[in-house]
Amino acid sequence: xxxxxxxxxxxxxxxxxxxxxxxxxxxxxxxxxxxxxxxxxxxxxxxxxxxxxxxxxxxxxxxxxxxxxxxxxxxxxxxxxxxxxxxxxxxxxxxxxxxxxxxxxxxxxxxxxxxxxxxxxxxxxxxxxxxxxxxxxxxxxxxxxxxxxxxxxxxxxxxxxxxxxxxxxxxxxxxxxxxxxxxxxxxxxxxxxxxxxxxxxxxxxxxxxxxxxxxxxxxxxxxxxxxxxxxxxxxxxxxxxxxxxxxx
Numbered sequence: 001x002x003x004x005x006x007x008x009x010x011x012x013x014x015x016x017x018x019x020x021x022x023x024x025x026x027x028x029x030x031x032x033x034x035x036x037x038x039x040x041x042x043x044x045x046x047x048x049x050x051x052x053x054x055x056x057x058x059x060x061x062x063x064x065x066x067x068x069x070x071x072x073x074x075x076x077x078x079x080x081x082x083x084x085x086x087x088x089x090x091x092x093x094x095x096x097x098x099x100x101x102x103x104x105x106x107x108x109x110x111x112x113x114x115x116x117x118x119x120x121x122x123x124x125x126x127x128x129x130x131x132x133x134x135x136x137x138x139x140x141x142x143x144x145x146x147x148x149x150x151x152x153x154x155x156x157x158x159x160x161x162x163x164x165x166x167x168x169x170x171x172x173x174x175x176x177x178x179x180x181x182x183x184x185x186x187x188x189x190x191x192x193x194x195x196x197x198x199x200x201x202x203x204x205x206x207x208x209x210x211x212x213x214x215x216x217x218x219x220x221x222x223x224x225x226x227x228x229x230x231x232x233x234x235x236x237x238x239x240x241x242x243x244x245x246x247x248x
Contacts, residue, residue, distance in 0.1 A: 056081065059102065060123055064092045074123065076113040076130035077106060084108045099126060110158075110248055111135065140244040143167075145237075146204060146213035152244065155209045156180040159246030168200060168238045180206055180246075185239055196222015202239040211244065 036044070043065070046052055051068040059074045067088045071081045089103040098119035105112045112133045116126030137159070139152040156162060163177045166185050176185040183204045188197055202216040216237030 051087065059088060059104070060100075060117055060121055062088065062090045062102075064090045064100070066090075076104060076115075076132070077109065077111075104130070135248040137246045137248075138243060139246050140211070141242070143240055143242055145216060145240045146211060147216070149207070149210045149212045152206075152209050152211060154246065156206045156211075156246060157208060159248055161247040162206070163245050163247065164204060164241055165243040165245075166202075166239050166241055168240070170198070170238070172200070176204075178204070182206060187239070191220075191222060196220065198238075200237055200239050202237055204241065204244075213239070213241070 046066045051066045054062065054067050054069045054072075056071045057069070057073070059069070059072050067090070068085060069088050070085050071083065072086065072088075073079075073081050075082045075086065085107045087105040087107070090100060092098060092100045100117050100121070101114065102116070103112065103114045112135065113130040114133065115128075115130045117123065118125040137154060139154055139156065139162075140150065144150060157180055159180055161177065162180055162183055163175050164183050164185065165173070165175055166187070167173045168187065168189065170189050172187045172189050174185075174187055176183050178184060185200075185202045185204065187200045189200070190197055197220075199219040199221065200217075201219075203214045205212055205214055216239055218235050218237045220235065
């Protein structure tokens with residue numbers, strides 16, 4: 001009985017180490033575990049460890065893969081060959097007629113883009129152009145009138161555009177846009193108790209990694225009691241900040 005068991009184990013071992021061919025060492029698929037083909041191993045290494053370096057090529061002619069690239073044409077930043085490094089991902093879907101999806105991460109600007117082409121590779125096909133991803137970073141969140149200098153999470157110098165979400169005690173809510181120097185905020189509210197309006201204005205000033213509001217004012221414009229001649233009065237403002245966001 002012992003000899004028979006040994007013979008059986010020997011046969012199983014011989015079968016496992018290769019005598020069984022593909023049946024003993026099947027490639028992994030969606031339904032069973034198995035061995036990784038060299039093509040899959042290469043792709044895995046390219047994604048996570050060592051991207052293939054390419055130079056002086058048209059981005060839209062790249063085959064599916066994961067690349068480190070420079071001196072490339074058809075780059076979203078400029079039409080001339082680039083002199084800096086970008087990371088590029090190219091994937092292709094047979095189900096969509098061979099359409100390619102390109103994703104590009106630019107090392108100089110920190111911006112990212114995407115576009116598609118169809119099977120012909122014609123630059124006019126698919127999206128027809130590079131589309132910039134909107135990259136937003138919350139620099140501050142809470143509720144404050146910013147009457148004192150307040151620290152931000154990151155310096156505004158890294159962002160070309162800043163927007164703020166603001167509000168007032170009477171329910172006004174809105175967004176105001178500016179740059180990394182300042183954001184001017186304006187809003188108007190119809191006065192529910194009198195014939196007139198309240199006009200609000202505030203100037204949010206940035207100093208690298210901090211911000212402060214200057215000139216938070218409110219102008220009351222309207223008729224006096226019993227609809228007598230109009231009045232105009234300038235008082236302290238009522239604008240507060242809920243969020244400051246940097247956009248790349």
